[in-house]
Each structure stands twice: as structure tokens, then as C-alpha cells.
Amino acid sequence: MSEKLINAKCEHCPDQDTEFGEIDAIIDIYREKEGCLIQVLHAAQGIYGYLPLPLQRYIADALDLPISEVTGVVSFYSFFSPTPRGEHTIRVCLGTACYVRGGKKLVEHLEKTLGVELGGTTEDGKFTFEIARCIGACGLAPAMMIDDVVYKQVTTSKINSILAKY
Amino acid sequence: MMINLTINGKTVQAPDGSTIMEAAKANHILIPSLCYLENTHAIGSCRICVVEVEGAKTLQASCITKAAECMVVKTNTDKVRNARKVLYELMLSDHNKDCLSCRRSQSCELQELGKMLGVEESRFEGDTLPCIVDVSVSITRDMSKCILCRRCITICNEIQGTSILNAQNRGFKTVVGPSMDLAIGAVNCAFCGQCTVVCPVGALMETSSTQKVWDALNDPKKRTVVQIAPAIRVAIGEEFGYAPGSRVTGKLASALSDLGFDDVFDTNWAADLTIIEEGTEFLSRVKSALTGGKAVLPIITSCSPGWIKFVEHNFPEELDHLSTCKSPHAMMGAVVKSYYAEKIDVDPKDLYVVSVMPCTAKKFEITRPEMVNNGVPNVDAVITTRELAEMIRTAGIDFVNLPDGEFDKPLGLSTGAADIFGVTGGVMEAALRTVYEIVTGRELPFVQLHVTPIVGLDGVKEATVKIEQVLPDYSFLEGVEVKIAVASGLKHARTLMQQIADGNSPYHFIEIMGCPGGCITGGGQPRSSDPDVAQKRLEGIYDEDESKVLRKSHENPSIIAFYKDYLGEPNGHKAHKLLHTHYTKRGVYNQLDEDAATQVPQTPVEEKPEVEVSPMAVQLQKRDITGAKAQQDISAVHAGALENENTKLKDELADMQKTVETLKRVVSEYSKK
Numbered sequence: 001m002s003e004k005l006i007n008a009k010c011e012h013c014p015d016q017d018t019e020f021g022e023i024d025a026i027i028d029i030y031r032e033k034e035g036c037l038i039q040v041l042h043a044a045q046g047i048y049g050y051l052p053l054p055l056q057r058y059i060a061d062a063l064d065l066p067i068s069e070v071t072g073v074v075s076f077y078s079f080f081s082p083t084p085r086g087e088h089t090i091r092v093c094l095g096t097a098c099y100v101r102g103g104k105k106l107v108e109h110l111e112k113t114l115g116v117e118l119g120g121t122t123e124d125g126k127f128t129f130e131i132a133r134c135i136g137a138c139g140l141a142p143a144m145m146i147d148d149v150v151y152k153q154v155t156t157s158k159i160n161s162i163l164a165k166y
Numbered sequence: 167m168m169i170n171l172t173i174n175g176k177t178v179q180a181p182d183g184s185t186i187m188e189a190a191k192a193n194h195i196l197i198p199s200l201c202y203l204e205n206t207h208a209i210g211s212c213r214i215c216v217v218e219v220e221g222a223k224t225l226q227a228s229c230i231t232k233a234a235e236c237m238v239v240k241t242n243t244d245k246v247r248n249a250r251k252v253l254y255e256l257m258l259s260d261h262n263k264d265c266l267s268c269r270r271s272q273s274c275e276l277q278e279l280g281k282m283l284g285v286e287e288s289r290f291e292g293d294t295l296p297c298i299v300d301v302s303v304s305i306t307r308d309m310s311k312c313i314l315c316r317r318c319i320t321i322c323n324e325i326q327g328t329s330i331l332n333a334q335n336r337g338f339k340t341v342v343g344p345s346m347d348l349a350i351g352a353v354n355c356a357f358c359g360q361c362t363v364v365c366p367v368g369a370l371m372e373t374s375s376t377q378k379v380w381d382a383l384n385d386p387k388k389r390t391v392v393q394i395a396p397a398i399r400v401a402i403g404e405e406f407g408y409a410p411g412s413r414v415t416g417k418l419a420s421a422l423s424d425l426g427f428d429d430v431f432d433t434n435w436a437a438d439l440t441i442i443e444e445g446t447e448f449l450s451r452v453k454s455a456l457t458g459g460k461a462v463l464p465i466i467t468s469c470s471p472g473w474i475k476f477v478e479h480n481f482p483e484e485l486d487h488l489s490t491c492k493s494p495h496a497m498m499g500a501v502v503k504s505y506y507a508e509k510i511d512v513d514p515k516d517l518y519v520v521s522v523m524p525c526t527a528k529k530f531e532i533t534r535p536e537m538v539n540n541g542v543p544n545v546d547a548v549i550t551t552r553e554l555a556e557m558i559r560t561a562g563i564d565f566v567n568l569p570d571g572e573f574d575k576p577l578g579l580s581t582g583a584a585d586i587f588g589v590t591g592g593v594m595e596a597a598l599r600t601v602y603e604i605v606t607g608r609e610l611p612f613v614q615l616h617v618t619p620i621v622g623l624d625g626v627k628e629a630t631v632k633i634e635q636v637l638p639d640y641s642f643l644e645g646v647e648v649k650i651a652v653a654s655g656l657k658h659a660r661t662l663m664q665q666i667a668d669g670n671s672p673y674h675f676i677e678i679m680g681c682p683g684g685c686i687t688g689g690g691q692p693r694s695s696d697p698d699v700a701q702k703r704l705e706g707i708y709d710e711d712e713s714k715v716l717r718k719s720h721e722n723p724s725i726i727a728f729y730k731d732y733l734g735e736p737n738g739h740k741a742h743k744l745l746h747t748h749y750t751k752r753g754v755y756n757q758l759d760e761d762a763a764t765q766v767p768q769t770p771v772e773e774k775p776e777v778e779v780s781p782m783a784v785q786l787q788k789r790d791i792t793g794a795k796a797q798q799d800i801s802a803v804h805a806g807a808l809e810n811e812n813t814k815l816k817d818e819l820a821d822m823q824k825t826v827e828t829l830k831r832v833v834s835e836y837s838k839k
Contacts, residue, residue, distance in 0.1 A: 053345075053346055056345075061754075066323070066329030066330075066332065067329075067345045068329055068330060068331065068332035068334075068343075068344055068345040068353075069323075069329060069332050070345070071332075071334060071345035071346050072332040072333050072334050072345070075334045075335045075336070076333075076335065076336045077336075078336075082346075
């Protein structure tokens with residue numbers, strides 16, 4: 001974690017240190033419910049794209065939870081991201097079936113094509129590149145997802161045309 | 167109701183509702199455990215206490231599995247023993263095994279467990295998580311030694327309610343720490359040190375100051391002055407084999423002079439002084455409040471630096487409630503470097519004051535810019551009870567066979583009222599003994615002077631003292647029922663503070679100690695496996711009080727002389743300069759709120775040299791904190807860490823250079839041949 005992260009700001013919402021108004025309505029719905037933190041974080045990530053520390057603090061204050069607990073939950077689940085994410089998320093499946101049918105090659109190819117390492121976001125902010133452990137599409141191996149769309153039997157030659165759609 | 171079960175072939179009885187481990191213990195069968203902490207922490211995370219339960223598919227953690235009627239349990243089968251060994255070895259595979267040079271060696275619960283389980287090898291060579299040592303002025307976190315038992319999380323969240331430490335990340339990467347990998351000195355930690363008491367290994371410890379003290383002792387130009395807090399005398403004996411609560415005051419005084427301290431004083435003396443100052447402050451605030459003035463009530467004691475830092479972070483708007491008195495050891499330091507320095511004709515700069523405290527927060531307290539008079543810090547070093555025991559052992563002092571010594575005069579004389587500063591309720595009782603007598607001319611109307619409703623280990627205690635037949639000067643107090651409250655532990659402190667913040671606190675006078683039970687079970691006290699240790703130390707403290715002839719602070723002849731010869735009036739001008747302080751508004755996350763920040767004049771902040779410290783520490787310095795005050799505080803916290811790290815690195819560099827030179831010599835000799 002770096003200094004960058006602590007001061008990270010979401011480009012879409014200028015007054016982020018103090019203004020997280022959009023999440024208030026959601027917090028109001030969940031406030032009294034036990035174990036509501038994950039729902040609120042999920043919604044917050046939906047609205048702001050990621051969960052910068054100021055936003056985590058805001059949620060901690062609003063739900064009267066210690067900040068160490070909120071950051072603990074955020075860092076526990078890999079779907080929560082404290083760093084800015086790309087517009088689209090690419091997830092290459094590396095479950096057993098996809099792995100043996102060339103998933104690993106896809107990862108290497110994508111790293112080269114996108115110019116980012118696994119877990120990173122492209123410079124233009126378009127793609128965040130991750131892996132998934134089995135998306136339940138073993139019959140279509142090797143499979144890959146971009147956001148909610150599943151691509152089947154992906155090969156390195158197909159990748160460029162897929163990426164071009166975004 | 168009792169239930170019947172079979173453990174290791176024996177039919178035994180146990181109270182309904184007890185766990186397998188408790189049932190076994192009640193029947194003299196010991197089950198090894200690691201993360202389990204009686205009455206505090208039972209979550210079954212380490213799995214060392216697993217046992218076989220007939221009918222269960224897997225081994226069961228006995229610290230969380232309830233014993234049931236007709237249950238058949240085996241605690242000592244091959245399967246169980248092997249499982250424990252494998253679990254242990256897996257823990258070792260990601261543990262920094264520098265045991266020989268670890269400060270917890272021989273007092274490490276992991277080490278002890280290995281011996282108990284008969285582990286003779288460590289078969290798993292796996293990855294280890296890269297870790298950084300996080301050094302703050304008070305607490306050092308070395309996560310390479312952490313075994314993720316999570317006792318500290320329970321203490322920090324459930325017992326103290328401060329919630330600084332929590333598990334971050336997941337699986338193999340799990341680290342126990344403050345949010346976002348921040349350094350502990352960078353967040354709103356009160357430095358109470360309770361986590362360092364429960365840590366079974368060397369992962370959480372007080373930041374050692376012993377080298378600083380040795381250096382001062384070895385420096386012929388320094389006159390070294392040591393003082394010990396009230397709670398040390400009933401606890402340090404445990405480090406040398408005495409039963410908890412044993413009073414070893416005389417031996418302690420001897421040991422300190424054997425260590426080479428020039429003056430052995432007693433923080434108790436300053437505790438008596440605190441009572442005079444705080445009592446006067448209380449009376450003047452009450453007078454003002456009762457005669458239409460604007461005084462802020464309730465007034466709250468300020469002896470516990472963990473509590474002070476906590477309230478600065480969490481209730482920055484309520485700081486006016488705090489007594490302005492410095493804590494007793496800081497008062498002692500201020501007096502030593504003014505009154506005493508004059509008396510012995512020594513430049514205060516050549517005096518080195520060491521405080522032996524049951525407390526880790528006091529290490530932070532002495533770095534506060536307010537704890538400085540005439541350009542010299544009140545106190546130069548704070549060591550904990552545990553660190554003093556370590557020094558006594560290092561020096562080869564045979565503690566048990568020492569003769570009983572005495573504290574040096576004039577700052578070694580104290581009354582029983584000072585002794586009870588070490589236990590929850592004690593400061594309040596000591597204050598009442600004096601205030602009541604000053605106001606009415608009569609002794610406090612309680613058996614043995616003990617204010618029974620506020621004696622004991624409960625988290626929050628309260629009492630009402632009715633004041634009648636007052637002396638003429640105090641007619642404003644006639645018939646007033648003074649409502650008092652006592653809290654120990656930061657969770658309970660928060661309850662009382664919330665009442666104040668909400669505007670419905672019924673009290674006039676509140677005593678708060680940051681650690682549950684007060685200083686007797688402070689963050690710097692010896693670690694104990696005795697579940698009744700707090701009660702035993704409490705009894706030791708009250709015994710010490712009752713053994714004294716003088717038991718009220720205002721009767722201390724040395725204090726009376728001090729006011730007469732030097733200080734003048736209680737709460738007077740000189741007293742305010744030397745013995746009183748002010749507080750800093752800190753934000754919840756250690757950042758000043760903007761109002762406070764803008765009130766502080768902006769001064770250029772000294773650039774700290776870039777040293778290779780933990781990235782967390784560096785990150786802290788770069789954080790967006792505005793306000794010179796905040797910067798000062800933060801740099802104070804970090805100056806110590808940087809210094810430590812710097813000397814460490816320098817030493818390492820020197821060692822490496824030596825090695826290189828030796829190698830060069832060997833090579834050149836060899837090539838000549």
C-alpha cells in the first residue's frame with residue numbers, strides 16, 4: 001500500500017474526501033442489519049468503481065465500525081479493490097480444465113498485449129486484468145470473461161478481435 | 167448441574183456448559199493449547215488443543231467444543247499427538263526462528279509448547295511472508311514472529327474497544343495490524359500495550375529502552391535518577407519466582423542502587439504531590455461550578471497516558487474535562503530537574519531521569535513536547551517492569567537474596583495514599599482522603615479509609631460521598647452529594663466519556679485508568695498465567711498502603727516542605743509551570759480535524775533524514791497532515807523509530823565492513839602463499 005493509495009481519488013467524484021453522498025441512501029437501508037458491511041462495500045464499489053481509503057473511512061464512520069475491521073474485510077475479499085480499476089475487467093479462467101487447455105498461454109499473451117502484469121490495470125484505464133479459479137464453463141475451455149460476458153475456446157489469435165470490441 | 171463424560175477412559179464429572187478443555191482441567195487432565203486465553207479468548211484458531219471425540223468425524227478443538235453428557239473424549243492418542251506436532255511444525259514453517267536472540271526466549275509460549283509436544287524437527291520448508299518490523303516509540307510489531315493466534319485482536323477490540331489491530335488480507339498473506347498496513351504509530355493506537363501482555367511470542371513487544379538506560383548508567387558525566395511506579399513493587403517479584411502480589415519494595419530499592427543509579431526515588435512521592443495539585447484543582451472547579459462560575463465538570467484524572475491519548479483521539483471536544491496535572495512520573499521528572507537539581511547543585515542537563523513504569527504508553531508520553539521544562543525533557547527514558555527485570559538479570563543481581571533497601575531522600579518518602587495509585591479506584595480514594603479532610607476537618611468516614619464501593623476490579627464503579635459539617639471556608643459544599651465514578655479499561659472509559667459527550671453525565675469527579683484493573687495489570691507488567699493475578703496484585707497494593715504510618719497525601723512531610731521551600735501554593739504559578747500540562751486534539755485516525763489544524767501557526771517542519779526504515783514509517787511521514795502541531799507529534803513518534811533503525815543499520819554496516827576487511831586480509835595472505 002502506498003501513499004498514492006491513501007490519497008487516491010476517484011476521477012468521477014471530485015469532492016471525494018468529504019462527499020460520498022450517493023452511498024448514504026444505501027447505508028441507511030442496511031445500517032441496522034447485522035453483517036451489512038459487505039453489502040454496503042459491494043454497493044459502494046458498484047457506484048465508485050473501487051474503494052479508496054477515504055471511502056472506507058466514510059463507510060466505517062457511517063456504520064460505526066472500526067476502520068481496521070473495514071479494511072480487513074476489503075483486503076480479505078479479492079473482488080473488493082482499494083485501487084482504481086479499469087472500465088472493464090478481464091478474467092481468464094485458470095481452473096483445471098482451462099489450465100490444461102491453454103489458459104496459462106492466454107495469460108502470458110494478454111500480459112504482453114495489454115502491457116500489464118496480472119492484477120494490473122492498463123494505462124488508458126480500459127482493462128483490469130485478473131484470473132479466476134473456474135467459472136464453471138469447463139466444457140468451453142479455455143474460457144475467459146470480460147465483465148459479465150463469457151468467451152469460449154479462446155485462442156491467442158482470437159484475443160485481439162475480442163479486445164477490439166471494447 | 168453436573169454432567170458425566172469419559173476422558174481417557176476415566177469417568178469424570180464436569181459442570182454443564184463447560185468446554186472439553188475446562189472439564190479436563192477440572193479433572194487434572196491438561197490439554198496443551200496456544201491461542202486459548204482463560205476467560206478472554208477462545209476461538210479455536212490454532213487447533214493445538216484438538217482431541218478425539220467418539221462419533222465426531224474430525225478432531226475437535228477442546229477450547230470451544232462443549233462437553234456433553236456421555237461424551238467419550240481421548241486427549242492423548244497417537245492421532246492427537248501427531249496432529250498437534252504437524253500443526254506446530256506448520257506454524258514454525260512461517261515463523262522467524264531467531265529464538266536464541268529473541269527477547270521472548272524462555273518466556274515464549276510457542277517455545278514452551280514445542281517442548282511440551284516433544285517436537286524435535288521442523289520438516290516443512292515453505293514460503294515465509296516478507297515482513298517489516300514496525301517500531302513506534304511504545305510498541306514494536308515484528309510480524310515475522312506472529313502466529314496469528316489473534317489474542318491481540320480480542321484484547322484490542324473486545325476488551326479495550328480500541329479496534330486498532332485486526333486481521334488484514336487473507337490466507338497465507340494474513341497479517342494482524344492496523345488498517346491499510348499503516349504503522350502502529352500512524353494510527354489512533356493509545357499505546358496501552360495490553361496486546362504486548364497477551365502476545366504468546368515476540369511479535370508484539372514494548373520498544374526496548376534498556377540500551378539507552380545502560381548508556382546513561384555508563385556515562386560518568388550523567389547523574390542518573392530512577393523512580394518506580396506504585397504498581398511495580400507488587401509485580402516485579404513474579405519475574406524472580408515470587409507469588410503474584412508479593413511486595414518486594416525493599417529488594418527493588420536495593421536492586422536499583424546495585425544497578426548503579428545515583429538516586430533511587432519513588433514515583434509515590436509525586437503521586438502524593440499529584441493529589442495535592444489535583445485535589446486543589448477539583449475543589450476550585452467545584453467551587454466555581456457551585457457559585458455560578460463556568461467550571462467544567464466532571465473533572466477527570468490524567469495519570470494514565472494511554473487513556474489520555476485515547477481521549478485525545480476519540481473525544482477531542484471534551485479535553486477540558488481532563489485535570490491539567492501531569493502524570494506523577496512526569497511531575498517527578500520536572501521536580502528532579504528543577505528543585506532537586508538546585509538542591510544538589512547539578513546542571514539539569516546532566517541529570518538523566520529513568521522511570522520504571524507498568525506501562526507502554528508512558529514511553530510515548532515522555533516524547534510529548536509538553537513534557538519539557540527549561541529546555542530539558544522531564545523524563546529521559548521509560549522502561550517497563552519487564553525491562554527492569556531483564557536489566558536486573560543481565561547485571562547478575564541476585565534479586566531474591568538482596569537485603570531490603572530504602573528509597574533515597576527527599577523524593578523517596580510517600581504515604582499509603584500514593585501506593586493505591588497503582589490500582590483502579592486508588593487515585594480517587596487517595597484524592598477523597600485528602601479532599602474530604604481538607605473540607606470537613608475530619609477523616610474520610612470509611613473503615614480503614616477504603617472507599618469500599620470503588621474498591622475492586624469491576625470495569626465501572628460509582629459512589630456518592632455526602633459532605634456535611636464543613637469548615638467555614640468550604641461552606642459552598644455543605645450538604646453537597648459528590649458523585650464519583652471510576653473506570654478502568656478503555657472500553658469502560660468510552661462509556662463514561664460518551665455520557666459526557668451526550669451531556670448526561672451525573673458525576674463530579676471521574677477516575678480513569680487505561681488498562682483493565684489499573685496499573686497493576688498495565689501493558690508493561692510481567693505476563694502471568696495466573697487467572698487471579700489482578701486480584702492478588704490488588705491485595706498486595708492495599709497491604710502496602712495499610713502497612714504505612716502515613717496514609718494521606720497531605721500528611722507527607724516531604725511534600726509539605728517542598729511547598730514551603732520551593733513551590734509556594736498548590737496550583738500556583740510555579741506549580742502550573744512545572745506540574746501542569748495541556749492536551750492535543752487528535753483525529754480519530756490520528757489526523758487533526760481541520761479546525762484544530764488551522765488554529766495552529768504554520769511553522770516549517772524539519773525534514774527527517776531519509777533512512778531505510780519500514781516503508782510504513784516513511785509513508786506515515788508523507789501523509790497529508792496539515793498543522794505544525796500534528797507534524798510535531800508525528801515526528802516525535804517517529805524520531806525514536808528512526809533513531810533506533812539508524813543505529814541498527816549503522817551497527818550492521820560496521821559489522822559488514824569488518825567482515826569484508828577480514829576477508830580481504832585472508833585473501834591477500836592466501837594469495838601471497
